[in-house]
Amino acid sequence: xxxxxxxxxxxxxxxxxxxxxxWLTFVRETAEGGDPALPLILxxxxxxxxxxxxxxxxxxxxxxxxxxxxxxIASGDWHSVIPYTQSIREPLLEALESLHPSSQxxxxxxxxxxxxxPKADGLTLGMFHLLKGYLQGTVYEAGLMSAEPILIxxxxxxxxxxxxxxxxxxxxxxxxxxEVSDYARVGLTERAVYxxxxxxxxxxxxxxxxxxxxDPIVNAGPESMGGHSVPSETLQIQPxxxxxxxxxxxxxxxxxxxxxxxxxxxxxxxxxxEPVQQAFQAVTGAITAGADALKPGMIGWEVDAVxxxxxxxxxxxxxxxALGHQVGRxxxxxxxxxxxxxxxxxxxxxxxxxxxxxxxLELGVFLKEQGYLGIEEMVVVHEMGVEWLSxxxxxxxxxxx
Numbered sequence: 074x075x076x077x078x079x080x081x082x083x084x085x086x087x088x089x090x091x092x093x094x095x096w097l098t099f100v101r102e103t104a105e106g107g108d109p110a111l112p113l114i115l116x117x118x119x120x121x122x123x124x125x126x127x128x129x130x131x132x133x134x135x136x137x138x139x140x141x142x143x144x145x146i147a148s149g150d151w152h153s154v155i156p157y158t159q160s161i162r163e164p165l166l167e168a169l170e171s172l173h174p175s176s177q178x179x180x181x182x183x184x185x186x187x188x189x190x191p192k193a194d195g196l197t198l199g200m201f202h203l204l205k206g207y208l209q210g211t212v213y214e215a216g217l218m219s220a221e222p223i224l225i226x227x228x229x230x231x232x233x234x235x236x237x238x239x240x241x242x243x244x245x246x247x248x249x250x251x252e253v254s255d256y257a258r259v260g261l262t263e264r265a266v267y268x269x270x271x272x273x274x275x276x277x278x279x280x281x282x283x284x285x286x287x288d289p290i291v292n293a294g295p296e297s298m299g300g301h302s303v304p305s306e307t308l309q310i311q312p313x314x315x316x317x318x319x320x321x322x323x324x325x326x327x328x329x330x331x332x333x334x335x336x337x338x339x340x341x342x343x344x345x346x347e348p349v350q351q352a353f354q355a356v357t358g359a360i361t362a363g364a365d366a367l368k369p370g371m372i373g374w375e376v377d378a379v380x381x382x383x384x385x386x387x388x389x390x391x392x393x394x395a396l397g398h399q400v401g402r403x404x405x406x407x408x409x410x411x412x413x414x415x416x417x418x419x420x421x422x423x424x425x426x427x428x429x430x431x432x433x434l435e436l437g438v439f440l441k442e443q444g445y446l447g448i449e450e451m452v453v454v455h456e457m458g459v460e461w462l463s464x465x466x467x468x469x470x471x472x473x474x
Contacts, residue, residue: 075116075234078149078150080113080232081114081127081133084227085127091222092181093223094182095126095127095128095181095183096184097124097125097183097184098110098125098184099122099123099196100119100122101121101123102120103118104118108195108196110185110192110224111125115150119137120141122203123135123136123137124136125151126168128172128173133152134151134171135151135155136155136164137154138158139157142155155168165207166207169213178212180212180216181216183218184220185224187220190221190224192228192408193407225424228399228402230430231430236429238324238326239453242325242328243462247463252273255473257310258310258473259337259472260309261310262293262310263291263304264306266289266304271285280323280324281323282323282328282404283403287301289321290304291304293316294310294443295314295441295444295445297317299445310337310472312339313337313338313339315336316335316336317444319331319447320333328401328402328404329400329463330435331450332435332437332448333466336469336471336472338472346443352438352440355389355438356438356448357466358383359436360434360436360450363376363383363434365458367397367426368454368458369427369454370425370426373410373412373424373425374413374423376396376426377411380436381396389438395422396412398432399432408421408430409422409426410424429454433449434451446469448466450463450466
């Protein structure tokens, strides 16, 4: 079974779980981007106004332009594919009537808008107005609601095929880190390492888990640009500093997101300096504490609070971001986060952890003399806790001279 079939079956189950009658994805001109939900249920794109409707009864109907119909028919995912040429209005209303007769009253009709989750907010304002116009005066207009209750778990609960692809993306990322360990040396610029990684990704036909200009993030020492930075053309890897990379790739449509660190020794170092080693142990210890707390039924902010208190108790400032986000088709895959209840995060830190969700666990500390020391791992939630998907960095790596 392919991923779209798995996700459509999952959508049917979610409609019943959430007591929603119909889920409608309404799109057009998807070649230039569009609704983030579309790749979950359809391989390829659509040109004219198109309506993909899933019913809680399990029936799926696609109303599409006549030139887009054949691939949907061939996929076998849709029980009925209705092509049109002049206007989608009448075939759309007929499709809705067949799935939920108007004599039964207004259905709960979920469409893809959300105030909390960008991955559930794919219906543009223009398309929403068009849809409202087509439904005006019908029982379907009154039942419009956000599809957030469907889309968040649909993305988050990974199927076996999705999880296998995420594992593959992680393996490619770990391979790239190994190659960086062999390539990077004192005197190389951040940009040189960035170019090296992107060249390797191109050779392997790997995609970027976030925008290409900022993937990977490369930091050499304390003068490096923080956060979602761009690599410096002049800043070089230097002895006595920390060398840090944040890297995510896409393979077969699914992503990774990992961070790794190296210490660059001086000729005087007998080993890793104690302040650096203590910082590394505090960071990895906080990640372990977060992982131990990450179980089904926990609330995202509760997990974050465990790691946040650990790093503060170790004597370091709290990190100014969430402990973890979900990963799937892209690095930041929407849904609930493991983060504090800050206004900027909306309702996402209050969402419940569920089996099948894939999270990052990430945090770091800044050392004034050495630079940023940050680690990021990936886990999947099972019934009793987490499974580490990435091979943990449990020791600070030494960059070879």
